[in-house]
Amino acid sequence: MADLQDLATRLGDRLVTDPETIAAHAHDSSRVGPEGTPLALVVARSTEDVAAALSWANAHGVPVSVRGAGTGLAGGANAYDGGLIVSLAQLTEVLELDTANRTARVQAGVITAELDALARTEGLFFPPDPASARTSTVGGNIATNAGGLRCVAHGVTSDSVAALVVVLADGRVMRTGSRTRKNVVGYDLTSLFVGSEGTLGVVTEATVRLKPVPPGSPRTFRASFDSLEAAGDAVTAIVNSAAQPEVLELMDALSVEIIESFKPSGLTVPAGAMLVGQTVGLDALAIAEEITAICRAQGATDTELSESDSLLEARRLSNPALNARGLKIGCDVGVPVAALAEVFRGIGEISGRHGKRVSTVAHAGDGNLHCTVEAPDTEAGIAEADAVIDDITRLAISLGGTISGEHGIGSVKRHELAWQLDEAALDVQRAIKAALDPRGILTPDRAI
């Protein structure tokens, strides 16, 4: 076991060895647990603290896990046996809000929704909007290249990140990117580190891009369908129309049932699926009307327009509602939007073949599906559910899709990597990892 004394001297009370505190920081929100008993927790208060921790870990060959709020769903922030946990949760400063250039410079531990709220005081907003926004951190969003509800209009987290401060494996501090819109100066290290899940370096600070809040009031819409496939075709039609929503989500019948029984909001469970979404701008109402008209033309049995956010609130309850039922085995697959109807047909077939009920919510506008399998929380139940998820994942890949849209690979999906990536791509990722972290201390054996 590496000697902690040197690190304790450098970090003082930011180095925590109390077992209970360590245990509380040892896991993320995924279904898998930590890999053993970590050595210590570093509650960083500065980039220099992180640099000290990594420099020490690198010298001693100690594996490091990194965490923000611990809301990750892929096991990426789980602790290692004999490892160091680096928490960025106390790096909560917004260092600069540059309204004239529409950027903010923030520390990694800033809560995503708090950054968004601060930007809104200046008529701007932070586009990334993961379901966890009220608890997750900007740094965590960056680590997983988080998505969310507004991606169909504003892209994923990487589309909103301009520059980073990164602590490398050996403790050196690196700056990437530029506040400028264009920047072709060497390799795009910013994009390389976004989504790298703590395996190449630790992001302690980010310069993010903000957008102006659209004028007018947002509108929400709902459309119910007798079948999932019809809802999928409606999504494809909407995305390919001139009527562009800011949010376009799907809940299948079982999802609505689960959400309504968790916290009733008066939603009628559809026969097949329900689309809900939001439009913004001065034409918000006209766009929402056009979208519901498209839905009716695509077979919607019932549509609704609203000025309230309650339709989206129901959608946001999906995760808590599933958790309350103890349902943990799900996926985060993506398909090209035009393949939505086909993937839904396939999921129905897979569900039937396995004799397992599958509920699906989707960031439908960008083809990102979260399917959850109803199965008992036993070893056998989990194995059965995993088999269903495996089939759904392979189906998504066969349709030109992806094994992870927004949660990342972590430890949970590592066995699926070779389903999607070719041998050369796997090799290149391993080569980059080895080049930047030669001792393999940063979140080892995850993500790639």
Add this chain to the structure above:
Amino acid sequence: MADLQDLATRLGDRLVTDPETIAAHAHDSSRVGPEGTPLALVVARSTEDVAAALSWANAHGVPVSVRGAGTGLAGGANAYDGGLIVSLAQLTEVLELDTANRTARVQAGVITAELDALARTEGLFFPPDPASARTSTVGGNIATNAGGLRCVAHGVTSDSVAALVVVLADGRVMRTGSRTRKNVVGYDLTSLFVGSEGTLGVVTEATVRLKPVPPGSPRTFRASFDSLEAAGDAVTAIVNSAAQPEVLELMDALSVEIIESFKPSGLTVPAGAMLVGQTVGLDALAIAEEITAICRAQGATDTELSESDSLLEARRLSNPALNARGLKIGCDVGVPVAALAEVFRGIGEISGRHGKRVSTVAHAGDGNLHCTVEAPDTEAGIAEADAVIDDITRLAISLGGTISGEHGIGSVKRHELAWQLDEAALDVQRAIKAALDPRGILTPDRAI
């Protein structure tokens, strides 16, 4: 000298050793020439041809330069002494136009404007719009992460690239990315290869994202100002308003004079500078009116609205007009948009101090400036002009800017890299290069 026979056997007539043909393919459009006499030219007709060429070059330690149409401005495609030139200009097939998912799969040698024209037959368009679009290739745009006139609305090339086929240094073929909007599966290799200027691998095929052509007719606008600084402040005001242009360009007085004397279009040379731009969508006219109103509030002496493209055409003539005057020493710096007035003030001061006239055109909406120094095409003249450009470049960096917005580093700007990047970032780039191209055959000693 490596034995070419083995390669000739594999490539047949795609291996060219005729000195004149080789010489015609040995340089790009930059002011610097090839580094010596290349060995041979490979006119690739397939990804496999490129793989054969790289595999051979890697085995023999032969340096490789890669070219599309040779329109690059940074010397990135210039040939090496004893090296192999790989031309992708014959890879001209559009392999798939997927309108339902708004993507196109194209070979690297497809001309950018031709892809755009094809997409428009389906009501879509290809957002990247470098000034060279009518001659440059999609692969070349990807290699330099090219920008252009529409970036203020649609981002740079990397924002439109979803997936790549890349030949690695050892000849292996790798696929990156996904057609899906979201994809967090290992490192973002697509973004790493975009803008890597041929130093990490050779992109032979790309899946690019298309956008729907906005409804209605585009409008163009012009506003003339008595000073560059006032025009700069107007740009900042426009970008921070609700009136978002698709194009927002600036030409200073000297630029307009140079363009008008090259091909008169009736533009009145402004006292300071001229903004020209385009708006799109059903509200194009209203947005253009709002933009010119902002310009007048910011001191514009004269504004104009038009339905014709002639204002932008004049802007597009800037490069040919400069070339016709033999003016080659310029820059491609970027600054945050709010720093435009300040950078213009500084350029005036630098110009005065050096006693050299500087003309400036700018993709003003994203703070990307091309300044050109008037100097004789002699060794002394070039040295004097370079000193001016160095000062402008350092000024841009001091304002939070970049040494290259859209042309890349190539060989021309390599000495400036350390002005912008810290030692750790330079090291990380070298480590990635060494990991992916251990023998250093791919476009060696450029870009990083």
